[in-house]
Amino acid sequence: EPEVTQTPSHQVTQMGQEVILRCVPISNHLYFYWYRQILGQKVEFLVSFYNNEISEKSEIFDDQFSVERPDGSNFTLKIRSTKLEDSAMYFCASMGGVISYEQYFGPGTRLTVT
């Protein structure tokens, strides 16, 4: 069964460093998302991506964040200068189309900023 994959599973970085979180969505999917879950809190939407551009972003997704789909298979989230409060689990999700509305999630990347 096709699945969304994410690498790395755990990333530790120092404050101020850049990180890139990688995702490989399901191959024929068209809509891509990043969500995050700070420990003990609810899952929050960060950004949606469709047709090679951002379709919506949340207030959390400020200028320090960017997304790319560089090669038609990977979908990356970059945080330019990490802050302590960026520590969270980051989930990538993909959706095939707007008939089923089903988003399939990857296993997540736990980002720890020290």
Add this chain to the structure above:
Amino acid sequence: AQSVTQLDSHVSVSEGTPVLLRCNYSSSYSPSLFWYVQHPNKGLQLLLKYTSAATLVKGINGFEAEFKKSETSFHLTKPSAHMSDAAEYFCVVSGGMDSSYKLIFGSGTRLLVRP
């Protein structure tokens, strides 16, 4: 704007007894609603979805949910709990076409299953 409220942060049941996880939603139009499950140190798995077809929705692992418009509820049930059902459950509403179909999560209900 769409939102969901999960009424219980923790639910504890004995193995073999029924499970009820409660969710109320708020939406300005007919919503698409989902339940996702998250086992410890795992990703989010779709249990079931409601997208304006049958109001009683059956999902995986014996779970089902009933959409009740009059009560704005979408409660998750299972007739008989199994130890492997212990996990965090999220009630989720779709933001819809006007909102890039993003998902809006409830705060989660942790289900504990006692032997």
